[in-house]
Amino acid sequence: MNRSVNPRARSAHDALARGLGWFSIGLGLAEILAPRALCRALGLPGREALIQAYGVREVATGAAILMSHDPTPWIWGRVAGDALDLATLATGFEGDNPRAGNLALATAAVVGVTLADIACVQGLTGDKRLPPPGTYEYHHRSGFPGGFAAAHGAARDFAVPRDFRIPEPLRPWRDGRPAAVSAPS
Amino acid sequence: MKALVWHGTADIRCDTVPDPTIEDGRDAIIKVTSCAICGSDLHLYDHFMPGMKSGDIMGHETMGEVVEVGRDNKTLKVGDRIVVPFTIICGQCEQCKRGNFSVCERTNRNAKLAEAAFGHTTAGLFGYTHLTGGYAGGQAEYLRVPFADATHIKVPKGIPDEKLLFLSDIFPTGWQAAVQCDIQPEDTVAIWGCGPVGQMAIRSAILLGAKRVIAIDRVPERLTMARAGGAETIDLTEESNVVARLNDMTGGKGPEKCIDSVGMEAHATTSLDAIYDRAKQAVMLESDRPHVLRQMIMACRPAGVLSIPGVYGGLIDKVPFGAAMNKGLTFRMGQTHVNRWSDDLLRRIEEGQIDPSFVITHTVGLEQGPEMYRTFRDKQDGCIKVMIRP
Numbered sequence: 410m411n412r413s414v415n416p417r418a419r420s421a422h423d424a425l426a427r428g429l430g431w432f433s434i435g436l437g438l439a440e441i442l443a444p445r446a447l448c449r450a451l452g453l454p455g456r457e458a459l460i461q462a463y464g465v466r467e468v469a470t471g472a473a474i475l476m477s478h479d480p481t482p483w484i485w486g487r488v489a490g491d492a493l494d495l496a497t498l499a500t501g502f503e504g505d506n507p508r509a510g511n512l513a514l515a516t517a518a519v520v521g522v523t524l525a526d527i528a529c530v531q532g533l534t535g536d537k538r539l540p541p542p543g544t545y546e547y548h549h550r551s552g553f554p555g556g557f558a559a560a561h562g563a564a565r566d567f568a569v570p571r572d573f574r575i576p577e578p579l580r581p582w583r584d585g586r587p588a589a590v591s592a593p594s
Numbered sequence: 595m596k597a598l599v600w601h602g603t604a605d606i607r608c609d610t611v612p613d614p615t616i617e618d619g620r621d622a623i624i625k626v627t628s629c630a631i632c633g634s635d636l637h638l639y640d641h642f643m644p645g646m647k648s649g650d651i652m653g654h655e656t657m658g659e660v661v662e663v664g665r666d667n668k669t670l671k672v673g674d675r676i677v678v679p680f681t682i683i684c685g686q687c688e689q690c691k692r693g694n695f696s697v698c699e700r701t702n703r704n705a706k707l708a709e710a711a712f713g714h715t716t717a718g719l720f721g722y723t724h725l726t727g728g729y730a731g732g733q734a735e736y737l738r739v740p741f742a743d744a745t746h747i748k749v750p751k752g753i754p755d756e757k758l759l760f761l762s763d764i765f766p767t768g769w770q771a772a773v774q775c776d777i778q779p780e781d782t783v784a785i786w787g788c789g790p791v792g793q794m795a796i797r798s799a800i801l802l803g804a805k806r807v808i809a810i811d812r813v814p815e816r817l818t819m820a821r822a823g824g825a826e827t828i829d830l831t832e833e834s835n836v837v838a839r840l841n842d843m844t845g846g847k848g849p850e851k852c853i854d855s856v857g858m859e860a861h862a863t864t865s866l867d868a869i870y871d872r873a874k875q876a877v878m879l880e881s882d883r884p885h886v887l888r889q890m891i892m893a894c895r896p897a898g899v900l901s902i903p904g905v906y907g908g909l910i911d912k913v914p915f916g917a918a919m920n921k922g923l924t925f926r927m928g929q930t931h932v933n934r935w936s937d938d939l940l941r942r943i944e945e946g947q948i949d950p951s952f953v954i955t956h957t958v959g960l961e962q963g964p965e966m967y968r969t970f971r972d973k974q975d976g977c978i979k980v981m982i983r984p
Binding site: 423473476477536547549551552554557560565570572573574578579580 | 897899942946974978
């Protein structure tokens with residue numbers, strides 16, 4: 410039996426993204442499989458096809474989040490989807506909706522999830538932000554203990570093996586003929 | 595013993611696992627003194643390479659001290675200090691005898707899988723999927739080295755691990771990338787990617803006497819390190835048209851030699867082809883993102899050479915092969931024939947021509963390995979190369 414000493418290889422934002430991915434799939438399946446019940450509960454009759462389309466979007470986005478090593482663009486996709494959901498829910502407040510209470514609860518829930526999506530995408534973006542130029546000073550790391558001048562061409566003594574040579578017509582030309590070839594190793 | 599173990603996408607843990615044992619007379623067991631995370635390990639971390647199983651031990655850049663030797667192994671003895679090449683070689687097959695060690699015909703114990711994926715088997719590799727043998731890797735306290743009588747580089751005592759460890763992979767890989775270019779004193783060599791292999795390719799091209807080396811990347815500290823090695827640079831955060839820029843820098847002719855040190859996970863973000871690749875990858879219609887290959891084909895001077903040390907694992911799409919054919923380009927690629935170059939490179943280290951330790955930016959213990967994978971992948975904290983001391 411293996412014992413994990415330090416299993417932490419993901420950030421909290423990655424974990425949140427995965428959670429949102431699974432949430433997306435769950436909500437999407439509910440929208441695909443029970444559109445009529447959802448529309449009835451929210452007082453949005455006649456929107457079943459639209460709800461199912463939203464369900465497909467949710468499942469696709471959720472799967473992409475879980476399969477991608479960088480879920481950032483897909484979480485942005487969720488934020489856009491949240492805006493679409495809120496706009497659709499807003500239309501239900503027009504007129505006399507007997508399920509306005511349910512609709513208000515659903516709207517509040519979507520607002521909450523939107524905030525989680527935004528927090529997640531900001532966190533993921535922050536995790537990837539590159540440092541400003543000059544943060545890490547590697548300008549002294551030449552790798553040449555004797556300096557550049559001594560290193561440049563120091564391995565010209567190396568004879569490129571015959572099977573690594575470029576065919577003669579493709580070699581650079583000097584003085585009207587192909588450059589000389591050093592002895593094979 | 596402790597080891598870094600793959601459990602799934604972006605899920606590597608420092609686990610306690612059984613110690614390795616001698617399984618064959620040619621084996622040896624080493625106590626690992628140093629190992630490193632390679633850029634190609636990130637393809638496994640992100641699970642772009644198929645063929646990993648939960649529980650596989652990672653790592654193919656390893657060195658250490660021999661602590662046990664199989665009965666048929668006549669070339670190593672307990673106490674020897676060795677660097678372990680990432681390619682496992684038998685030293686006896688036709689390919690090994692030719693020096694084509696990375697396509698050794700005998701060391702991949704899952705040859706059938708490789709034949710299905712690649713048409714023929716290639717060499718067994720440490721810690722690099724079951725397609726290449728499913729061998730345990732060296733990011734661990736101990737490592738079993740199969741075919742150890744051939745698969746080793748003996749190194750002298752007295753030189754620190756930091757200078758020798760990269761004989762296992764990135765130094766000979768950068769070197770072979772440059773050798774594949776058959777560099778001439780008139781040559782301009784363009785190198786895509788300034789990660790560890792790109793940095794070694796820059797130094798190798800300089801050592802081999804290239805007139806100019808132009809390095810291309812978007813990460814500031816990697817560009818700084820490239821300039822330190824003598825390269826001119828193109829910063830992708832400032833220059834979107836690399837082909838036009840290379841033409842400008844070379845009088846409209848393009849570089850004679852181009853090296854792809856990036857491979858399958860090119861991180862282009864602003865070009866149309868990058869969006870296309872990401873979309874196709876998301877729906878599993880393409881496994882690799884060949885953004886750099888496309889640029890190299892368009893940028894390279896006619897009759898030039900493309901050298902590809904960057905790892906590709908599967909299928910690529912929309913490669914302008916008509917341009918490659920009509921320009922008469924030569925493609926050279928492959929995993930590295932480490933032992934073919936190791937004696938020469940060890941001599942150059944001993945003589946002080948090069949000190950490969952310049953690339954190390956982080957040194958940690960095994961327990962910090964999982965978080966260093968993430969740091970390295972995301973290019974955080976100035977990370978270019980992680981050395982691990984178990």
